[in-house]
Amino acid sequence: MGFFPLPEIRIEKREKPSRLLVAETLATSIAISFITMSCILAYFGVSPITAYSIMFSRALGTSYGLSFLGLKLIPLLLCSTGLLVAFRAKVWNIGAEGQLLMGAIAATWLALYVMPEAPGPLLVPCMFIVGFLAGSAWAFLPALLRARLNVNEVITTLMMNYIAMELFNYLVQGPWRRSAYLFPETEELPEQAQLPLIPGTSIHYPTLAIAIGAVFFVAIMMWRTKVGYEIKLVGDNPEAARQAGVSAQKIVLFTMLLSGGLAGLAGVGEVAGNPAHHKLYYSPEIISAGHGYTAIIVAWLSRLEPLGLFLSAFFISLMLAGGSILKTASFRIAPTPEAARVLANVAHELVAIFNGVMLLCLVAGELLTRYKIALRWGGRGEL
Amino acid sequence: MSFEILMEILRAGTLLLFGTVGEVYAERSGVMNLGVEGMLAAGAATAYATVMMSGNPLLGILMACLMGMALSLIHAFTSISLYANQVVSGLALCMLGIGISRLIGGSLVGKPLPVQAMPTEPFVISAIIVALVAWAVLNNTKLGLAIRAVGDDPATADAAGINVALVRYACVCFGGLMTGLAGAYLSLSYMPFWAEKLTAEGRGWIVIALVIFSAWSPVRAIFGAYLFGCAEALAFSLQRFGMNPYLLKMLPYGATIFVMLVGASEAMRKRFGAPAALGRPYIREERLV
Numbered sequence: 146m147g148f149f150p151l152p153e154i155r156i157e158k159r160e161k162p163s164r165l166l167v168a169e170t171l172a173t174s175i176a177i178s179f180i181t182m183s184c185i186l187a188y189f190g191v192s193p194i195t196a197y198s199i200m201f202s203r204a205l206g207t208s209y210g211l212s213f214l215g216l217k218l219i220p221l222l223l224c225s226t227g228l229l230v231a232f233r234a235k236v237w238n239i240g241a242e243g244q245l246l247m248g249a250i251a252a253t254w255l256a257l258y259v260m261p262e263a264p265g266p267l268l269v270p271c272m273f274i275v276g277f278l279a280g281s282a283w284a285f286l287p288a289l290l291r292a293r294l295n296v297n298e299v300i301t302t303l304m305m306n307y308i309a310m311e312l313f314n315y316l317v318q319g320p321w322r323r324s325a326y327l328f329p330e331t332e333e334l335p336e337q338a339q340l341p342l343i344p345g346t347s348i349h350y351p352t353l354a355i356a357i358g359a360v361f362f363v364a365i366m367m368w369r370t371k372v373g374y375e376i377k378l379v380g381d382n383p384e385a386a387r388q389a390g391v392s393a394q395k396i397v398l399f400t401m402l403l404s405g406g407l408a409g410l411a412g413v414g415e416v417a418g419n420p421a422h423h424k425l426y427y428s429p430e431i432i433s434a435g436h437g438y439t440a441i442i443v444a445w446l447s448r449l450e451p452l453g454l455f456l457s458a459f460f461i462s463l464m465l466a467g468g469s470i471l472k473t474a475s476f477r478i479a480p481t482p483e484a485a486r487v488l489a490n491v492a493h494e495l496v497a498i499f500n501g502v503m504l505l506c507l508v509a510g511e512l513l514t515r516y517k518i519a520l521r522w523g524g525r526g527e528l
Numbered sequence: 529m530s531f532e533i534l535m536e537i538l539r540a541g542t543l544l545l546f547g548t549v550g551e552v553y554a555e556r557s558g559v560m561n562l563g564v565e566g567m568l569a570a571g572a573a574t575a576y577a578t579v580m581m582s583g584n585p586l587l588g589i590l591m592a593c594l595m596g597m598a599l600s601l602i603h604a605f606t607s608i609s610l611y612a613n614q615v616v617s618g619l620a621l622c623m624l625g626i627g628i629s630r631l632i633g634g635s636l637v638g639k640p641l642p643v644q645a646m647p648t649e650p651f652v653i654s655a656i657i658v659a660l661v662a663w664a665v666l667n668n669t670k671l672g673l674a675i676r677a678v679g680d681d682p683a684t685a686d687a688a689g690i691n692v693a694l695v696r697y698a699c700v701c702f703g704g705l706m707t708g709l710a711g712a713y714l715s716l717s718y719m720p721f722w723a724e725k726l727t728a729e730g731r732g733w734i735v736i737a738l739v740i741f742s743a744w745s746p747v748r749a750i751f752g753a754y755l756f757g758c759a760e761a762l763a764f765s766l767q768r769f770g771m772n773p774y775l776l777k778m779l780p781y782g783a784t785i786f787v788m789l790v791g792a793s794e795a796m797r798k799r800f801g802a803p804a805a806l807g808r809p810y811i812r813e814e815r816l817v
Contacts, residue, residue, distance in 0.1 A: 500627075508606055511610075
């Protein structure tokens, strides 16, 4: 064996990921995702350059585009901030989608059935509080099972998502349904419960302020506080954490409840802030719009650095806004009406594939940033 | 009436059984593939689109299997060759698979199949046969021994001359093939129509829970799959008696959490033994001698 020039790959752990390599990995991942998307666009007979230039110029250059972008930014920031904390502790909360829905349900319940007469300055803070609590509560069972019995939280949080969706359907089609109305939906929230908007846009600024505040709160918590240190220790080196007397169970509960609560806040914003909603509709997907899942990508793209969330959430919101623009502009850029119809149908899925490919590349690229790789020819190997 | 319900249970369970047997193999070799939901959805769309174009259901099944394998290869590459985080890689695969499914399905919405839906019986029977054969191979052959060795103690298996990466690649690929097959069954036989955004509706995740429930055994997977088929069929049947469908639809998901609670407890783990190296990449340079 030793006489043949065999390729020999050796890897060695790096002390710290190289910053240059991190940047290169990010750039390569985004590039591969764009190439994939371009291929699919080309398959539909659409020039990728035309498509991208329309997507980005309209998303950034028109008030409709910016407003849409901001509207997506709010729930993504809130959900991904919470997920970042959980992921740092290697707690895989995949349930932000359901936790968001529970926040929306709780806020609707409060505004329609508990205190509909309350003045806005009292009602709105209460809605955010119950939204946070509902999101946390939805994360509590998976957190408890993981902390006590080591039950895989990926599956339990996901199951909780589906249960939240069915609960949502039940309420909207059953007890909360607005009577004598064709489509199943709830009553509209009272006026004082609807969040104010930045004039001329659909950006509900109270939620945006909470989201930005949450990012800074988490940044300070991760850098400067004991609990932040413990979260990182449990995630990076559970054995050392155990010896240092850090309770992994407490960290699991804390990170899950915090991330659930933040997702719940996003849900309050979606129902009370998003001017297209202001009530619960017949399908939970209209309210949640997959933000809970997309936030996983946002968190990972930030490389779990709190301030990086601003950039990654902005980028993903830009892509989502681009997808919407692609949908409406499909008849202008597709070669035939048939192709335009199909393109309009799949515009959002194109962005979903873009996101999926990017996340895959980012995970795959971890090797390059964490290890030194040396490839030598002619080594004898250790076989 | 009771016979109808029994068939409904078998039909619902068959989909889960195909996926579970495949995922059992992947996990027994030490690789957790959380992308089942995505592979299932992509397989279903591939099968449907192929039959729409060619009119040949067998070709549809073949293409679905290939799609499942192709997607699982991505996960195999990132998690085995690049030592990537298997949870995140699997989730990414799931998102990618659902995206592909909707991309392919975008032009299929509302178009009926040009041929008759395939009968369910051959699928039901072959799923049981596959599970039994998979069990026999895992426990009685040299290949099965290699798979178990790689999943429990890759360093020792490596020292014994087993190609760890090759065995793991093969098992993950087999998992993708079976999941693709389950997808073909879903769209060609079990629910032979294409509605807007037909996805696996969480069945892929139930498969992952079933693997734990059946304690990584293809034979116990048969019972697990039919038990869950039961929950699904029950929700469906009770609906016909006028009970609220939405609360009943929670049943399989709630049951999954309950099963996780029972199956993943420390006592059960010790008794049946999860693959010791599950979810951990094998890095030769870092092995503990």
